[in-house]
Amino acid sequence: MQTISSWAAHGGTLSVHDHASSTTNCTMRFAVYTPPQAKDGPVPVLWFLSGLTCTWANVMEKSGIMAHAAQHGLMVIAPDTSPRGDDVANDDAYDIGQGAGFYLTATQAPWAEHFKMDQYLTNELPVIIAGNFPADMARQGITGHSMGGHGALTLHLKYPETYRTCSAFAPIVSPIRVPWGQKAFETYLGPLNIDWEQYDTTELVKERPSDAHILIDQGGADQFLTEQLDPETFLTACKNHGQHVTHRMQPGYDHSYYFIASFMADHVAHHASVLPG
Amino acid sequence: MQTISSWAAHGGTLSVHDHASSTTNCTMRFAVYTPPQAKDGPVPVLWFLSGLTCTWANVMEKSGIMAHAAQHGLMVIAPDTSPRGDDVANDDAYDIGQGAGFYLTATQAPWAEHFKMDQYLTNELPVIIAGNFPADMARQGITGHSMGGHGALTLHLKYPETYRTCSAFAPIVSPIRVPWGQKAFETYLGPLNIDWEQYDTTELVKERPSDAHILIDQGGADQFLTEQLDPETFLTACKNHGQHVTHRMQPGYDHSYYFIASFMADHVAHHASVLPG
Numbered sequence: 380m381q382t383i384s385s386w387a388a389h390g391g392t393l394s395v396h397d398h399a400s401s402t403t404n405c406t407m408r409f410a411v412y413t414p415p416q417a418k419d420g421p422v423p424v425l426w427f428l429s430g431l432t433c434t435w436a437n438v439m440e441k442s443g444i445m446a447h448a449a450q451h452g453l454m455v456i457a458p459d460t461s462p463r464g465d466d467v468a469n470d471d472a473y474d475i476g477q478g479a480g481f482y483l484t485a486t487q488a489p490w491a492e493h494f495k496m497d498q499y500l501t502n503e504l505p506v507i508i509a510g511n512f513p514a515d516m517a518r519q520g521i522t523g524h525s526m527g528g529h530g531a532l533t534l535h536l537k538y539p540e541t542y543r544t545c546s547a548f549a550p551i552v553s554p555i556r557v558p559w560g561q562k563a564f565e566t567y568l569g570p571l572n573i574d575w576e577q578y579d580t581t582e583l584v585k586e587r588p589s590d591a592h593i594l595i596d597q598g599g600a601d602q603f604l605t606e607q608l609d610p611e612t613f614l615t616a617c618k619n620h621g622q623h624v625t626h627r628m629q630p631g632y633d634h635s636y637y638f639i640a641s642f643m644a645d646h647v648a649h650h651a652s653v654l655p656g
Numbered sequence: 657m658q659t660i661s662s663w664a665a666h667g668g669t670l671s672v673h674d675h676a677s678s679t680t681n682c683t684m685r686f687a688v689y690t691p692p693q694a695k696d697g698p699v700p701v702l703w704f705l706s707g708l709t710c711t712w713a714n715v716m717e718k719s720g721i722m723a724h725a726a727q728h729g730l731m732v733i734a735p736d737t738s739p740r741g742d743d744v745a746n747d748d749a750y751d752i753g754q755g756a757g758f759y760l761t762a763t764q765a766p767w768a769e770h771f772k773m774d775q776y777l778t779n780e781l782p783v784i785i786a787g788n789f790p791a792d793m794a795r796q797g798i799t800g801h802s803m804g805g806h807g808a809l810t811l812h813l814k815y816p817e818t819y820r821t822c823s824a825f826a827p828i829v830s831p832i833r834v835p836w837g838q839k840a841f842e843t844y845l846g847p848l849n850i851d852w853e854q855y856d857t858t859e860l861v862k863e864r865p866s867d868a869h870i871l872i873d874q875g876g877a878d879q880f881l882t883e884q885l886d887p888e889t890f891l892t893a894c895k896n897h898g899q900h901v902t903h904r905m906q907p908g909y910d911h912s913y914y915f916i917a918s919f920m921a922d923h924v925a926h927h928a929s930v931l932p933g
Contacts, residue, residue: 387877387908389918443720446917600664631664640723641666 380511383408389449390415393439398507402499403462404492409504410435411512412445416452421515423654424508425453425647426500426542428523428530429460431559432478438524441636443643451651454514458500460526462493474559475566481554482530483578485567494567496530497578501538520544520650524639525603526551526559532580532593539589544650546594548639549601552613553581559607581613588622594649595624596642598632657788660685666726667692670716675784679776680739681769686781687712688789689722693729698792700931701785702730702924703777703819705800705807706737708836709755715801718913720920728928731791735777737803739770751836752843758831759807760855762844771844773807774855778815797821797927801916802880803828803836809857809870816866821927823871825916826878829890830858836884858890865899871926872901873919875909 385394391414400407435457461480468489470476485494521542523531528550535545554560576582617624632638662671668691677684712734738757745766747753762771798819800808805827812822831837853859894901909915
């Protein structure tokens with residue numbers, strides 16, 4: 380692991396790191412916010428999975444997450460949204476290829492060689508975190524935005540004992556039913572097949588609701604609300620299958636980081652209440 | 657005035673506007689954060705003047721200022737750092753020309769035609785704000801970063817009854833004594849002459865200290881600390897001439913927006929304590 384940059388921030392440290400990933404077969408970059416409380420021993424970990432086109436930087440620069448994490452004593456991990464590099468397959472579209480990993484394991488050429496973000500996040504990066512940072516890996520939560528909300532929800536539902544708390548900002552809750560998800564899954568997983576459902580939050584919640592209480596904030600003026608996010612099918616599935624969820628429709632808010640920053644305090648507090656620092 | 661964009665943020669509204677300026681002879685862009693308290697009547701105004709290369713966006717996206725302004729009921733105005741446009745003089749250097757207005761009135765060609773940021777900020781933009789937003793112009797404070805800290809300090813000392821409160825992040829406190837200021841002043845004002853001192857905070861504070869208590873935060877690991885910022889001469893002048901100032905050296909912090917965001921809560925509270933919402 381190589382440290383690229385480091386900044387003092389909110390009494391703690393923001394640092395950015397590269398490492399050679401054996402899962403994605405390329406160099407992966409991630410950021411870690413270590414709160415001041417880590418001086419006294421391992422702290423709980425909050426993963427933030429970002430949306431289409433983003434890197435570690437968006438959430439650390441624009442969301443205010445570090446100020447709230449410093450208050451509650453949480454470490455924040457911001458991974459990249461896909462493998463990257465000249466040798467990694469890409470596409471001119473913003474919603475396919477680099478910056479658009481969709482937190483799944485691709486089965487189709489040319490994507491299958493590098494695009495394994497779910498395996499990278501659950502198997503490889505946690506070992507790096509545990510080995511290099513004062514992180515208490517028995518206390519992990521996960522959140523994210525848009526495509527990253529999809530990532531957070533699916534990983535929480537699949538691994539509820541690892542990611543004990545979950546929240547999301549404007550998540551894609553049923554990729555198999557919306558254009559972003561259908562395009563990505565067809566590209567990475569091939570035409571509709573049994574693999575698709577394992578990456579669909581709405582289908583997962585029908586099979587295995589978690590014991591956690593999920594917090595979701597949704598912008599009422601989000602330009603993607605109707606076509607791409609469509610929370611109703613998911614909320615119906617939660618109701619029918621006993622998944623506890625608080626879904627807050629926030630009038631006037633769009634899909635931007637101004638929306639995320641406006642409600643980040645509540646999300647960090649939501650995780651901290653179950654994963655005390 | 658034309659509204660370019662608008663977002664819900666922290667219970668209020670962030671909006672971005674263009675207008676044709678008769679002072680700078682070009683289209684000027686600025687951003688306004690209107691806090692939720694403005695629904696109940698005019699609110700105090702906090703000006704944030706940005707540093708080299710910045711626009712309205714840096715402070716609104718990265719500093720967390722809106723969250724704190726919403727808490728205290730302050731409006732935030734983020735002007736641009738210079739006139740801009742194809743017809744406006746420019747330079748390849750990041751510290752001269754567009755993005756580097758230095759909050760002064762240029763006397764030298766080709767700059768004198770457009771570069772009048774101090775006049776624009778004190779005479780023209782306030783009329784636009786007062787006419788279009790729920791701002792109480794009897795309660796204004798001013799802050800800024802680096803070059804914008806220089807702008808905030810000089811405008812406060814010249815117009816203490818307009819900008820009743822003042823703070824700064826890593827300000828240029830004596831441009832006539834440091835390379836950034838010497839280069840800019842020589843370019844915009846010509847070789848050392850009587851005009852230079854009127855734009856130098858340290859010289860101004862010797863002549864006319866204000867009754868306000870100025871708050872300054874300084875990064876102890878700021879890469880520009882010794883060569884460009886050099887607070888000691890200014891602090892000595894404050895001491896000798898009765899200017900109240902709290903200068904906080906923050907160990908480990910650099911010149912970035914991570915530094916600004918880490919201490920923004922204290923700055924907004926500093927202004928709000930004198931300009932209650």
